[in-house]
Amino acid sequence: MRNRYQHATNYTLKSPRFKQDGLNLSIYINDDQSQNQSAAEYLFPPDRSDGRRQKPIKPTTLAGFLQGKYGTNRIPVPVPGSRAGRQFINRAGNLKGKKVQSPIAQLTSSNPTGSERYFVITDKHGGLGPGIWRRYRVKNAVSLAFALVDQKPKVDTQIDFHGLVLKDAEKRLPGMVEDKLRRLLR
Structure with a gap:
């Protein structure tokens, strides 16, 4: 994500998450209510996951x-x-x-x-x-x-959050599963 957003804030970088529970993988945007604004709504304009090239900015x-x-x-x-x-x-x-x-x-x-x-x-x-x-x-x-x-001004969409999170999950998940199996088989 940092490659696409040259000036990403920590709030933006930490918002996409995934959680593995057994054979289920949940991919979501962390919704930190202490930030006064839903992360999913905040990140909606630059998200390209739905195929749109431009979206109106969030008020x-x-x-x-x-x-x-x-x-x-x-x-x-x-x-x-x-x-x-x-x-x-x-x-x-x-x-x-x-x-x-x-x-x-x-x-x-x-x-x-x-x-x-x-x-x-x-x-x-x-x-x-x-x-x-x-x-x-x-x-x-x-x-x-x-x-x-x-x-409302429009902003170009830049990031496919779902694609990035899936790619990162594919990279990390095998190692996580391997570590869990290793611990269970001890």
């Missing part, structure tokens, strides 16, 4: 927050070319999950403090397009952090 916590608080079904997409948007994307081009908590905290607070001030525009207004904007104290400048798009 993020930020999208759910915007839908609940502002009633918009638009999807927030970071703007890497803007001063505010750059801080939410790492070198690999992935969204920094922990960093997204800052605008959510600012937008939910009745009295926001600190240097970061965010505001949401759901429809074009006063020359600003829909999005999550950051206001800077210096010169009262604003920068678009997340654009709100109507259509």
Whole structure:
């Protein structure tokens, strides 16, 4: 999997699993509820197992927050070319999950403090397009952090999880069976 995903997180790498019980082999995606999101849903967009080449991205916590608080079904997409948007994307081009908590905290607070001030525009207004904007104290400048798009962005599928797990199981299973038999025959 690391060969296909150059910048895979440990969460992604550890999610596909298999378990051997007697003559049964179970292949599954580990669903760690402590991650706030089902691993199977998280990994669905890049999974090529069903033959599709592109799939819509999974809505993020930020999208759910915007839908609940502002009633918009638009999807927030970071703007890497803007001063505010750059801080939410790492070198690999992935969204920094922990960093997204800052605008959510600012937008939910009745009295926001600190240097970061965010505001949401759901429809074009006063020359600003829909999005999550950051206001800077210096010169009262604003920068678009997340654009709100109507259509869910799509991602190219890259990994055949079922195929990879089966291939890995074929490689490991004989050794596991051999070790179990050796222990049983002692």
